[in-house]
Amino acid sequence: MISPSRRARTSSICLGLLVVAAMATGCGSSGSSSTASAGVVTHASPSLAAGSGSTVGGASGAPGGVVTVPASGHVSGVYPARCRAVDGGQRPDPTCTPGAVQDAVTQATIGSTICRHGWTATVRAPESETTKVKKAAMIAYGEPASTSSTTELDHFVPLELGGSNDVRNLWPEPSDEPGRGVGNSKDEVENHLNAAVCRGQVGLVAAQQAIAADWTTAEQTLGVAR
Structure with missing residues (x-):
């Protein structure tokens, strides 16, 4: 179970990134429902984060x-x-x-x-x-x-x-x-x-x-x- 303080930190990170596609840990159904509406983790590897390539x-x-x-x-x-x-x-x-x-x-x-x-x-x-x-x-x-x-x-x-x-x-x-x-x-x-x-x-x-x-x-x- 994710603690309230950890869930809050996870939700804040997810909302700040505004990411998209459904493979998140802590950003999907196990986390806050409001986080899922903002977006979830993509298929990208870290090397494909914005600014690389x-x-x-x-x-x-x-x-x-x-x-x-x-x-x-x-x-x-x-x-x-x-x-x-x-x-x-x-x-x-x-x-x-x-x-x-x-x-x-x-x-x-x-x-x-x-x-x-x-x-x-x-x-x-x-x-x-x-x-x-x-x-x-x-x-x-x-x-x-x-x-x-x-x-x-x-x-x-x-x-x-x-x-x-x-x-x-x-x-x-x-x-x-x-x-x-x-x-x-x-x-x-x-x-x-x-x-x-x-x-x-x-x-x-x-x-x-x-x-x-x-x-x-x-x-x-x-x-x-x-």
């Missing part, structure tokens, strides 16, 4: 830039206690969400990964995890629960460009297209850049860096504007 990009304003992490079909990592979107909510906090990509997706493997029809479905995290992640992300970003129906848990560097399910690549993106639910104009940019990479118009890393630096100008930056 090898740098592959130089996203504008992002400490360390885009990072490379092991490929996984599960959510990994932890959110900092507080994040703030920038540019009127168009882009995520560069400290919380700098972008993360899978190590299995490289220029040499695009033919068997992002350029193969249906591949993203094989690496997308299950809804049982992303539903919890979205709630934790909205709490971390200070987004009210009432906006959930028009907020997407977005892969900042999209799966179509080798993006990861690590929380450094997941943020609560508000829709900028009224009437489309969680639909967002960023979706069209992602599809266009995937096509450009698969046609050989631009390199994979260049596309990853450009969308993480500023998705609103990525196409122009890469010279593939529609």
